[in-house]
Amino acid sequence: MKRALVSLLFGFVSAFGVAANPAVIRVGVSTGASGSPATFGGAATAIAQQRGVLEAAFKPDGIRVEWVFFKGAGPAANEALASKQLDFIWQGDLAAITGKAGGLNTRILLGDSRLAPSYLVVPAKSKAASLEDLKGRKFALFKGTTQQLTFNRIAAQRGLAERDFKTINMDGATTLAALAAGDIDGVYLPVNALQLQERGVVRVIEDTRRDPLVAAHTHLLVDAAFEQRHPQLVQKLVSALVANAAWTSDEANRQQVFTGWARAGVPVSAWQRDYQPDALKQRLTPLLDPFFYAHYRDAVRFARQFGLIRKDVDVDAWIAPQYLREALKAQKLERYWTPLAADGKGAA
Amino acid sequence: MQQHRYWLGAGLLALAGAGHAAAPSNEELQKQIVALKKAVEALQQQLDQNAQASKAAPAVPAATAVAASDAAGTPATREDLQGVQADLENFKYQVQRDRDTATATSSRALNVGGTIQARAAYSSQATSTSSSTPAGVVNNRNSSFDVPTAILAFTGNLYKDYDEGRNLGYRLSAGASQQTASNNSFLNLLDAYLTYSVLPTIDPATSRLDIAFGQQLLPFGLEVPATEDLKPVILNAQFTTRLGLAQRQIGLIARGDFDPVVDYGYNYRAPLLTYAFGVVNGNGPNTSDNNSAKDWVGRLAFTVPSDYNSWWRQLTVGGSFYRGKANLFVPGTGTLVGTGDRVRYGVDVTYNHEPFGVTYEYIQGRDDTASGTTQANTRVSSIKSDSHTATFFYNFGEQFVKGFRAQGRYDDWWPKSYQPFFRYDRFDPNTDKPSDESTVYTAGLNVFFAQTTKFQLNINHTDDKAKNQSYSDFLAQFQFGF
Numbered sequence: 001m002k003r004a005l006v007s008l009l010f011g012f013v014s015a016f017g018v019a020a021n022p023a024v025i026r027v028g029v030s031t032g033a034s035g036s037p038a039t040f041g042g043a044a045t046a047i048a049q050q051r052g053v054l055e056a057a058f059k060p061d062g063i064r065v066e067w068v069f070f071k072g073a074g075p076a077a078n079e080a081l082a083s084k085q086l087d088f089i090w091q092g093d094l095a096a097i098t099g100k101a102g103g104l105n106t107r108i109l110l111g112d113s114r115l116a117p118s119y120l121v122v123p124a125k126s127k128a129a130s131l132e133d134l135k136g137r138k139f140a141l142f143k144g145t146t147q148q149l150t151f152n153r154i155a156a157q158r159g160l161a162e163r164d165f166k167t168i169n170m171d172g173a174t175t176l177a178a179l180a181a182g183d184i185d186g187v188y189l190p191v192n193a194l195q196l197q198e199r200g201v202v203r204v205i206e207d208t209r210r211d212p213l214v215a216a217h218t219h220l221l222v223d224a225a226f227e228q229r230h231p232q233l234v235q236k237l238v239s240a241l242v243a244n245a246a247w248t249s250d251e252a253n254r255q256q257v258f259t260g261w262a263r264a265g266v267p268v269s270a271w272q273r274d275y276q277p278d279a280l281k282q283r284l285t286p287l288l289d290p291f292f293y294a295h296y297r298d299a300v301r302f303a304r305q306f307g308l309i310r311k312d313v314d315v316d317a318w319i320a321p322q323y324l325r326e327a328l329k330a331q332k333l334e335r336y337w338t339p340l341a342a343d344g345k346g347a348a
Numbered sequence: 349m350q351q352h353r354y355w356l357g358a359g360l361l362a363l364a365g366a367g368h369a370a371a372p373s374n375e376e377l378q379k380q381i382v383a384l385k386k387a388v389e390a391l392q393q394q395l396d397q398n399a400q401a402s403k404a405a406p407a408v409p410a411a412t413a414v415a416a417s418d419a420a421g422t423p424a425t426r427e428d429l430q431g432v433q434a435d436l437e438n439f440k441y442q443v444q445r446d447r448d449t450a451t452a453t454s455s456r457a458l459n460v461g462g463t464i465q466a467r468a469a470y471s472s473q474a475t476s477t478s479s480s481t482p483a484g485v486v487n488n489r490n491s492s493f494d495v496p497t498a499i500l501a502f503t504g505n506l507y508k509d510y511d512e513g514r515n516l517g518y519r520l521s522a523g524a525s526q527q528t529a530s531n532n533s534f535l536n537l538l539d540a541y542l543t544y545s546v547l548p549t550i551d552p553a554t555s556r557l558d559i560a561f562g563q564q565l566l567p568f569g570l571e572v573p574a575t576e577d578l579k580p581v582i583l584n585a586q587f588t589t590r591l592g593l594a595q596r597q598i599g600l601i602a603r604g605d606f607d608p609v610v611d612y613g614y615n616y617r618a619p620l621l622t623y624a625f626g627v628v629n630g631n632g633p634n635t636s637d638n639n640s641a642k643d644w645v646g647r648l649a650f651t652v653p654s655d656y657n658s659w660w661r662q663l664t665v666g667g668s669f670y671r672g673k674a675n676l677f678v679p680g681t682g683t684l685v686g687t688g689d690r691v692r693y694g695v696d697v698t699y700n701h702e703p704f705g706v707t708y709e710y711i712q713g714r715d716d717t718a719s720g721t722t723q724a725n726t727r728v729s730s731i732k733s734d735s736h737t738a739t740f741f742y743n744f745g746e747q748f749v750k751g752f753r754a755q756g757r758y759d760d761w762w763p764k765s766y767q768p769f770f771r772y773d774r775f776d777p778n779t780d781k782p783s784d785e786s787t788v789y790t791a792g793l794n795v796f797f798a799q800t801t802k803f804q805l806n807i808n809h810t811d812d813k814a815k816n817q818s819y820s821d822f823l824a825q826f827q828f829g830f
Contacts, residue, residue: 031756032756033755033756033757034756036758038756038757038758068752069756069757070751070752070754070755070756071754071755072615072750072751072754074613075612075614075615075616076750076751076752076754077751078613078614078656078751079614079615079616079656079749079751079752080746080749080752082614082656082657083703083749083752085746085749085752095613097613098611098612098613098614099613099614101613102611102613102614102655102656102657103655103657103658143552143612144612144613144614148612167551168550168551169550169551183510308612309613310655
């Protein structure tokens with residue numbers, strides 16, 4: 001009865017063009033969670049989740065924030081968004097692009113992390129010294145995720161393609177188990193490669209540290225229907241995340257940030273090595289600068305070229321920069337991060 | 349480095365010498381102080397050099413980094429190491445003991461599962477059954493509590509192909525059926541088959557072909573091959589039992605698909621064509637064939653190629669056939685008069701587009717039957733039957749959103765989901781005979797509230813023209829799996 005009355009009231013309010021606030025805002029995270037309480041690492045949004053930034057921002061409105069972690073990464077989050085089970089998603093570039101190209105009506109709101117190196121790892125006993133040495137060998141690839149795009153870009157730079165390897169589609173957890181068992185010959189991994197190397201399970205034979213064009217990006221996007229209904233809530237969320245990004249990328253909090261990320265399982269020492277010699281502001285920036293646009297345009301082009309999507313994505317129309325602009329202005333953070341030029345190598 | 353050792357040694361010697369001297373002169377004391385100063389400076393210089401070296405080479409190998417951090421803290425003693433070693437030995441002993449005494453093991457990978465139903469039923473039509481034994485008599489029953497199904501299943505692999513996924517697997521299941529006057533068997537063998545993946549299964553973008561040999565469900569239509577946990581309705585459609593298609597059969601069946609569309613953006617795989625073809629005894633489960641003729645079964649289904657987020661997603665049209673021979677007898681006797689055809693054809697349409705779904709199935713049957721009183725005057729004729737079954741359901745909740753269920757969490761969370769549905773089920777046992785069809789209308793609600801558990805509420809209204817009866821059943825059931 002109570003629910004029926006609420007529905008009736010909602011319908012009445014909607015009819016007059018003012019959407020009532022939802023009871024809960026659902027934020028999908030395109031990676032499995034670890035630790036207790038569950039969390040993740042490597043992103044400013046992870047610190048926001050740990051600090052309860054969004055919960056505090058929406059508490060005055062009586063809105064609950066629900067974090068949903070997906071073991072199936074970006075593809076699983078896309079599936080949930082298509083089924084109207086999410087409002088926002090934190091995810092990597094390729095999953096968002098495949099979702100958008102497949103008809104998901106989303107808008108990118110702000111960047112999160114960028115220039116994260118990928119490490120080419122092989123089992124500890126492997127004699128391989130380069131990607132070329134792994135031609136024809138078993139290579140793990142989590143298809144539909146940023147990892148696939150990174151791999152294809154690196155391979156293309158060297159005149160190689162997926163077909164030159166025996167690629168096996170595996171999720172993150174399966175890949176780690178297969179590596180330990182020696183069932184695969186190589187894989188590109190993010191920071192957890194360093195953790196495995198410390199344990200002596202793998203050898204890192206290459207990384208993408210010097211190549212900003214192949215490094216992975218993550219961002220936060222919103223379901224366009226939610227954005228249309230609740231633009232003021234979107235603005236509030238973006239503002240809270242920008243303030244959190246400023247805190248997270250402050251060098252004074254470097255140790256706290258790494259310690260927070262380490263709660264998800266990758267030790268502080270691995271994060272320290274992964275971030276050396278980068279400043280936090282270089283890697284953790286919400287900016288939608290020329291580099292961000294160029295990276296996503298390039299990613300769309302590659303995704304089409306590699307047959308990962310069948311339709312184009314208009315990146316300029318996809319990104320909604322107005323919320324970020326407003327948040328930076330209101331918090332006087334316009335000059336806090338340095339925007340990068342399209343090639344990612346110098347200031348814009 | 350040599351120089352540092354020299355000054356350190358000199359300093360220590362100076363201190364040692366001072367200990368033996370009875371009354372050192374001022375000059376000697378001055379010398380000792382100078383020697384000590386140099387020793388301290390040398391040590392300071394060494395520390396500075398170490399600090400600079402560590403700054404210049406920050407990405408030290410893991411082992412070195414650990415050693416350095418240990419050097420800064422308290423070093424482990426021999427006793428510490430012996431303590432750890434003792435703990436490790438105790439742990440190993442405990443694990444081995446638990447494995448020997450308190451662990452179920454199997455010679456190959458084994459997954460134990462099961463499905464159980466606990467039901468309360470009320471019917472507006474009373475049931476009465478007479479029997480020669482008291483246990484078989486049913487006296488004007490309107491309501492009953494039942495456990496209609498309890499299935500225990502074992503699955504696993506016999507060979508796992510890590511390179512290409514051409515795995516060899518098995519399934520064994522047994523089910524407890526209700527005891528009646530004519531059936532006192534308690535546990536029956538249901539599935540017992542071996543499967544082999546002929547084509548690689550590693551890459552979702554390639555076609556599949558699996559072969560199953562043994563006792564198994566038939567790949568006919570939609571409802572027949574569906575397992576209990578996937579069926580929205582409590583009672584099976586009438587045709588499944590009345591045309592004998594729900595029975596498991598023993599034989600060899602190949603199942604596969606061709607040209608799959610894979611949308612990696614959603615981890616969605618939809619083959620353009622799925623097919624199955626096989627040969628079976630046709631005499632049901634747990635028994636040998638009763639003639640030499642084998643029965644053939646096949647199915648071909650076409651799924652509209654689409655991305656996950658398309659309106660065309662999961663729109664499938666399929667066709668199935670079953671052709672076999674059944675022994676014919678003089679009615680009411682065991683006198684064999686030969687074999688007759690047993691033929692089933694079916695077409696089906698599915699539009700399973702989360703959050704809603706529609707299915708429709710049309711089945712036509714033809715069975716040869718014998719009439720007469722003796723072998724000599726027996727005549728064989730065909731009886732045609734047909735069935736229409738349509739189901740509509742709508743899901744509120746995330747139960748059927750695969751990625752949403754696979755969340756990374758450390759609690760026993762599961763999304764609560766609600767699935768109202770309606771089914772129309774009409775079966776005409778003889779199309780040439782008027783007014784003998786039976787129609788069952790079912791409205792119901794499934795409530796999913798734990799990972800493998802649902803509560804089902806069904807209201808059936810049956811219009812049985814052959815018996816000239818019209819009545820309603822109310823069923824409430826928990827179905828749980830493990």
